[in-house]
Amino acid sequence: MTDGPRDSDRHRITGFSNPTVKFLRSLRDKKHRRRAGKFLAEGLRLLTDALETGRVPEMLVMATERAPHPLLRTLEQEVIRAGGLVVETSDEILSKITGKSNPQAVAGVFAEFDTSLAAIDRHSADIWLVAQALRDPGNLGTMLRTGDAVGAGGLILLDDCTDPFAVEAVRASMGAIFTQRIARARWDEFLPWLRGDGEGGGQLVAASLRDAVPYRGAPYRAPCFVMVGNESQGLPEEYEAACDLRVTMPMRGRADSLNAAMAAAVLAYEVLDTLERA
Amino acid sequence: MTDGPRDSDRHRITGFSNPTVKFLRSLRDKKHRRRAGKFLAEGLRLLTDALETGRVPEMLVMATERAPHPLLRTLEQEVIRAGGLVVETSDEILSKITGKSNPQAVAGVFAEFDTSLAAIDRHSADIWLVAQALRDPGNLGTMLRTGDAVGAGGLILLDDCTDPFAVEAVRASMGAIFTQRIARARWDEFLPWLRGDGEGGGQLVAASLRDAVPYRGAPYRAPCFVMVGNESQGLPEEYEAACDLRVTMPMRGRADSLNAAMAAAVLAYEVLDTLERA
Numbered sequence: 078m079t080d081g082p083r084d085s086d087r088h089r090i091t092g093f094s095n096p097t098v099k100f101l102r103s104l105r106d107k108k109h110r111r112r113a114g115k116f117l118a119e120g121l122r123l124l125t126d127a128l129e130t131g132r133v134p135e136m137l138v139m140a141t142e143r144a145p146h147p148l149l150r151t152l153e154q155e156v157i158r159a160g161g162l163v164v165e166t167s168d169e170i171l172s173k174i175t176g177k178s179n180p181q182a183v184a185g186v187f188a189e190f191d192t193s194l195a196a197i198d199r200h201s202a203d204i205w206l207v208a209q210a211l212r213d214p215g216n217l218g219t220m221l222r223t224g225d226a227v228g229a230g231g232l233i234l235l236d237d238c239t240d241p242f243a244v245e246a247v248r249a250s251m252g253a254i255f256t257q258r259i260a261r262a263r264w265d266e267f268l269p270w271l272r273g274d275g276e277g278g279g280q281l282v283a284a285s286l287r288d289a290v291p292y293r294g295a296p297y298r299a300p301c302f303v304m305v306g307n308e309s310q311g312l313p314e315e316y317e318a319a320c321d322l323r324v325t326m327p328m329r330g331r332a333d334s335l336n337a338a339m340a341a342a343v344l345a346y347e348v349l350d351t352l353e354r355a
Numbered sequence: 356m357t358d359g360p361r362d363s364d365r366h367r368i369t370g371f372s373n374p375t376v377k378f379l380r381s382l383r384d385k386k387h388r389r390r391a392g393k394f395l396a397e398g399l400r401l402l403t404d405a406l407e408t409g410r411v412p413e414m415l416v417m418a419t420e421r422a423p424h425p426l427l428r429t430l431e432q433e434v435i436r437a438g439g440l441v442v443e444t445s446d447e448i449l450s451k452i453t454g455k456s457n458p459q460a461v462a463g464v465f466a467e468f469d470t471s472l473a474a475i476d477r478h479s480a481d482i483w484l485v486a487q488a489l490r491d492p493g494n495l496g497t498m499l500r501t502g503d504a505v506g507a508g509g510l511i512l513l514d515d516c517t518d519p520f521a522v523e524a525v526r527a528s529m530g531a532i533f534t535q536r537i538a539r540a541r542w543d544e545f546l547p548w549l550r551g552d553g554e555g556g557g558q559l560v561a562a563s564l565r566d567a568v569p570y571r572g573a574p575y576r577a578p579c580f581v582m583v584g585n586e587s588q589g590l591p592e593e594y595e596a597a598c599d600l601r602v603t604m605p606m607r608g609r610a611d612s613l614n615a616a617m618a619a620a621v622l623a624y625e626v627l628d629t630l631e632r633a
Contacts, residue, residue: 126609129609130609215493219614219616219617222610222613222614222617223613223614223617224608225607225608225609225610226604226605226606226607226608226610226612226613226617227605227607227608228605228607228608249614251610251614252609252610253608253609253610256608256609293628326504326624327504327505327506327624327627327628327631328504329503329504329505329506329627330502330503330504330505330506330531330534331404331407331408331503331530331531331534332500332503332504332529332530332531334504335500335501335504335620336497336500336501336527336529336616338497338614338617339497339500339501339504339616339617339620342613342617342620342621343620343621343624346604346605346621349605349607350571350605353605
């Protein structure tokens with residue numbers, strides 16, 4: 078039998094005023110998150126996903142009263158092996174940290190990733206998702222999950238988007254936060270980057286009502302960048318105009334648009350089908 | 356010039372303890388909502404959508420300090436004409452009512468609709484969405500919006516789903532709460548209803564990993580009922596087994612599923628394309 082984590086490896090925290098508790102709670106706030114360069118992911122499944130993609134939390138926080146679980150044991154071992162901290166605390170304090178009344182019995186603190194465009198190799202995948210001024214962290218996380226499903230390389234966040242490291246975004250991503258590349262850029266950085274690789278760049282595609290072809294059977298080509306706009310404003314006209322391909326999606330009801338994350342999913346699956354048949 | 360709404364038609368409320376304020380706030384809670392048979396919709400756009408589909412709020416609540424707007428004036432007129440109540444109050448109280456720190460300057464109270472299966476005419480549309488044990492009101496609202504976009508007839512909620520009249524669901528529906536039919540039923544009511552119209556019933560379709568055909572080019576036929584399962588559990592095996600058609604969607608990443616509302620959108624667009632080409 079191998080040596081498991083020992084009690085002496087665990088730090089027990091009992092007070093709400095403990096500095097570690099304060100630090101962990103502060104990670105629910107964007108400003109503090111950014112300053113610390115850390116983010117929080119909750120739940121054994123998410124943390125196991127992280128581990129499988131080679132991401133070990135710097136700190137692991139567990140309920141003192143927890144059911145034993147082999148995956149949790151593995152997680153704890155890996156954190157200790159990597160020199161990280163394992164913390165035990167009450168359900169009550171864990172609730173305060175995660176902001177959920179029914180917290181999943183474990184949370185981890187991770188270092189934020191490099192989110193510069195330079196960290197993205199566009200030729201590592203055929204599909205990329207792009208979102209402009211996305212407001213809702215749930216939408217952002219769902220787009221990461223959709224990206225994972227279609228085999229996209231990652232998500233490029235243009236202009237002033239909600240924070241991909243927000244607890245709600247991480248949660249909605251269902252682990253895709255650890256598998257999808259994420260970049261943040263302004264439009265005037267993104268466009269030159271997209272055009273400027275000397276190999277024809279990437280194809281920029283958006284749903285549009287202007288001068289567009291049906292999304293079904295449109296000439297998508299890799300690497301294809303599927304762009305959606307802000308939830309209430311849509312894409313700025315200038316952004317649509319800069320696209321290599323504008324496509325229309327059927328709108329049979331009263332509304333003239335889909336939820337941004339929905340539009341991204343329907344388009345991305347269409348692109349996937351086209352590229353796989355090519 | 357026609358007579359517009361007069362000051363005497365408006366009831367001004369200034370205190371948090373006013374019974375109307377208490378009533379309005381209580382509509383954020385499912386139990387109170389169901390007891391009252393009323394729900395809350397916010398924002399001029401949503402209320403205008405409602406009006407265009409013939410739904411007049413029983414009560415209209417506006418900020419006393421508001422910018423004049425012709426649509427708001429119309430709305431007010433219609434409420435008064437229908438014998439409804441128009442209430443003016445402070446931004447602060449409006450925030451308390453809507454639970455948002457930045458409330459849209461108007462909210463309306465509507466009577467809940469009939470959500471029995473009997474109220475649904477399956478032959479009034481070619482596509483219907485079905486959700487089982489859906490937990491998240493945002494997902495529910497988004498499914499309504501997707502339903503509107505694909506020209507679906509409505510959304511059937513199976514088993515213990517989140518409340519379609521929750522403020523978050525209404526908001527995410529972007530008006531589709533007023534255009535899509537909504538029914539609530541248990542599985543053992545739904546299935547006999549689906550099979551029992553004597554005209555071959557409807558086609559029940561779900562994404563599945565078992566004994567399934569590719570979702571692309573699958574033999575969808577109207578009326579087609581696209582069913583998705585609970586966000587974390589998926590569909591019960593029995594429900595999948597009862598489907599007329601099980602389809603697989605490509606999953607190119609680490610995860611084996613899409614967000615329920617995403618899966619519904621991608622499938623519904625595929626069904627729409629198939630039926631329109633037929």
